[in-house]
Amino acid sequence: xxxxxxxxxxxxxxQELERLCDRLQMSGGMVxxxxxxxxxxxALYRAACADLALSDAYQLPQNTVQYLHxxxxxxxxxxYQSRRFDIxxxxxxxxxxxxxxxxxxxxxxAMFLFFWGTFxxxxxxxxxxxxxxxxxxxxxxxxxxxxxxxxxxxxIDGSDRGGEENTAMAGFYIWHNAGIGLQCFAFxxxxxxxxxxxxxxAIFLGAAFGYMARPDVYAxxxxxxxxxxxxxxxxxxxxxxxxxxxxxxxxxxWIMPGAWSRTASLMRWGRKMMPVxxxxxxxxxxxxxxxxxxxxxxxxxxxxxxxxxxxxxILVLYFGVLGFPRGGRVLAEARx
Amino acid sequence: MAQRAExxxxxxxxxxxxxxxxxxxxxxxxxxxxxxxxxxxxxxVLCFAISIFLIPLLxxxxxxxxxxxxxxxxxxxxxxxxxxxxxxxxxxxxxWLLGLRTVNYDGLPIxxxxxxxxxxxxxxxxxxxxxxxxxxxxNSRFQRLGDLVAGTIVIVEERHWxxxxxxxxxxxxxxLAAHLPPNFVISRSLAKALATYVxxxxxxxxxxxxxxxxxxxxxxxxxxxxxxDTSYDLLLCSLYYRKxxxxxxxxxRQFAAATQAVGPxxxxxxxxxxxxxxxxxxxxxxxxx
Numbered sequence: 001x002x003x004x005x006x007x008x009x010x011x012x013x014x015q016e017l018e019r020l021c022d023r024l025q026m027s028g029g030m031v032x033x034x035x036x037x038x039x040x041x042x043a044l045y046r047a048a049c050a051d052l053a054l055s056d057a058y059q060l061p062q063n064t065v066q067y068l069h070x071x072x073x074x075x076x077x078x079x080y081q082s083r084r085f086d087i088x089x090x091x092x093x094x095x096x097x098x099x100x101x102x103x104x105x106x107x108x109x110a111m112f113l114f115f116w117g118t119f120x121x122x123x124x125x126x127x128x129x130x131x132x133x134x135x136x137x138x139x140x141x142x143x144x145x146x147x148x149x150x151x152x153x154x155x156i157d158g159s160d161r162g163g164e165e166n167t168a169m170a171g172f173y174i175w176h177n178a179g180i181g182l183q184c185f186a187f188x189x190x191x192x193x194x195x196x197x198x199x200x201x202a203i204f205l206g207a208a209f210g211y212m213a214r215p216d217v218y219a220x221x222x223x224x225x226x227x228x229x230x231x232x233x234x235x236x237x238x239x240x241x242x243x244x245x246x247x248x249x250x251x252x253x254w255i256m257p258g259a260w261s262r263t264a265s266l267m268r269w270g271r272k273m274m275p276v277x278x279x280x281x282x283x284x285x286x287x288x289x290x291x292x293x294x295x296x297x298x299x300x301x302x303x304x305x306x307x308x309x310x311x312x313x314i315l316v317l318y319f320g321v322l323g324f325p326r327g328g329r330v331l332a333e334a335r336x
Numbered sequence: 337m338a339q340r341a342e343x344x345x346x347x348x349x350x351x352x353x354x355x356x357x358x359x360x361x362x363x364x365x366x367x368x369x370x371x372x373x374x375x376x377x378x379x380x381v382l383c384f385a386i387s388i389f390l391i392p393l394l395x396x397x398x399x400x401x402x403x404x405x406x407x408x409x410x411x412x413x414x415x416x417x418x419x420x421x422x423x424x425x426x427x428x429x430x431x432w433l434l435g436l437r438t439v440n441y442d443g444l445p446i447x448x449x450x451x452x453x454x455x456x457x458x459x460x461x462x463x464x465x466x467x468x469x470x471x472x473x474x475n476s477r478f479q480r481l482g483d484l485v486a487g488t489i490v491i492v493e494e495r496h497w498x499x500x501x502x503x504x505x506x507x508x509x510x511x512l513a514a515h516l517p518p519n520f521v522i523s524r525s526l527a528k529a530l531a532t533y534v535x536x537x538x539x540x541x542x543x544x545x546x547x548x549x550x551x552x553x554x555x556x557x558x559x560x561x562x563x564x565d566t567s568y569d570l571l572l573c574s575l576y577y578r579k580x581x582x583x584x585x586x587x588x589r590q591f592a593a594a595t596q597a598v599g600p601x602x603x604x605x606x607x608x609x610x611x612x613x614x615x616x617x618x619x620x621x622x623x624x625x
Binding site: 080 | 350352354356358359360397398399400402403404405406407409410413414425426437439441443444445449450452453456457458459460463467474475479481484485486487491493494501502524527528531532535579580581582
């Protein structure tokens with residue numbers, strides 16, 4: 001058969017497939033075709049695949065071959081769409097993969113020690129006024145301290161600020177703090193900026209906590225400060241450590257790739273750490289919700305403390321119990 | 337096709353579950369930057385529109401207005417691209433307009449996790465402006481850091497028109513085809529070369545055509561025993577006609593028709609320099625739509 005006859009025969013099919021692709025593409029994959037057309041689409045797609053596979057044997061001209069490549073590519077993208085939110089897969093990922101991955105991860109452990117070590121060191125330096133009188137002012141800065149004291153000078157009961165300002169501040173916390181956390185995670189990939197940001201956060205937060213815990217300050221603004229930060233503290237600080245740690249792990253993947261090439265190592269660790277990042281993002285969301293609605297509200301301190309305790313217990317159970325290496329793990333890894 | 341993949345260009349091969357290998361063109365930084373800029377504009381416009389929309393609410397309840405505004409800024413700024421790519425099969429608005437799509441490293445669609453992670457890491461890629469560009473230059477698939485971590489690539493979804501068989505503008509090609517030795521078998525590689533030449537020849541000036549066709553036509557003329565001053569271009573067209581359009585039997589009928597149209601067979605000489613080739617509906621040529 002001559003090529004021109006072959007083209008004439010197949011042309012109808014290809015153009016029909018193209019029209020179906022157009023329709024799917026315009027709707028952005030949101031609207032499904034009616035069943036008969038879906039079946040037709042699949043059949044046409046397979047036919048186009050076969051034509052492409054045999055294009056060399058048919059000796060189709062190069063233009064037509066390229067057209068077929070594009071056509072099959074387009075149809076392939078419409079046939080295999082991105083998966084919708086799959087609850088079973090996500091819960092398995094978040095409840096099994098993530099804790100298992102995090103528990104034994106040296107980078108997350110190192111970041112945990114680094115962050116909390118710096119935090120407590122800085123807090124102690126800021127707290128111990130007789131020995132280091134200048135520390136808190138130097139680190140936080142005079143104006144910042146003024147601003148902090150101004151911010152927490154009144155008790156947090158939701159009364160004086162009024163509901164309006166409260167809601168506005170809640171929005172601000174979500175926008176600002178969760179943003180910082182996500183930034184922390186993104187820059188972790190670049191190692192040096194990531195470490196700098198983590199160190200800065202730890203030092204600054206530690207100094208603020210230490211300063212507010214000083215006996216003279218605690219009597220006035222300090223207790224309001226702790227009243228505010230207690231409830232969302234566990235989730236937010238854990239999320240910062242987790243995202244910085246997984247960022248550091250990715251950074252290490254390209255700095256010390258071992259037997260892999262740098263690109264391959266980054267891709268390999270990226271595949272493993274993506275769920276961890278996602279869980280950090282979810283933690284930021286939870287922290288932001290608590291921070292936005294519970295922390296600035298006039299709820300009693302015992303309620304906020306209870307929330308903090310419950311979230312700490314949840315986190316310990318999550319990473320400690322779900323993450324504890326199980327016997328099946330070696331098997332699972334051997335299988336994978 | 338097999339040799340295409342080994343070429344040093346931006347084409348990658350994807351093997352589908354149907355066991356077919358097809359090709360994608362990977363999008364480089366200069367295709368992706370405009371798409372990103374469009375998305376940035378969309379983000380700003382969205383944020384701005386939300387602010388405008390909230391103005392009436394500002395008089396009723398300024399706190400709620402501020403809350404909605406800040407939360408939507410946060411959500412749009414960090415998750416606009418990721419959520420759109422997750423929902424619309426790897427395309428944001430900018431990518432959709434410019435015909436780009438994010439796919440998995442092996443050509444399959446991305447999932448929501450990949451979409452969100454690769455867009456969160458955009459911050460690392462825009463670090464010092466250059467970080468992402470630098471990383472893109474260092475791997476063969478133009479992946480930025482976010483792409484590497486999420487295991488994705490961005491491809492061009494080209495529209496490619498079906499052009500079919502090239503039109504032959506000169507009926508003399510068909511006449512000449514009748515003079516070709518009937519037992520000459522056109523090999524596969526020769527057919528490929530002929531198709532490439534004839535599809536592209538309309539972009540060339542006759543002098544240039546002659547120069548290009550010379551390498552193939554000169555030995556063939558000697559082999560066929562045709563006069564050596566035959567137009568090289570015409571010879572390749574007639575071979576193309578023989579291979580792709582009509583077989584020997586049809587040749588005879590077409591030959592008679594073509595002879596009637598042009599008159600007695602002229603010498604197939606080179607067209608004088610500067611003469612425009614005769615354009616007409618090619619007999620048997622497939623008309624692109």
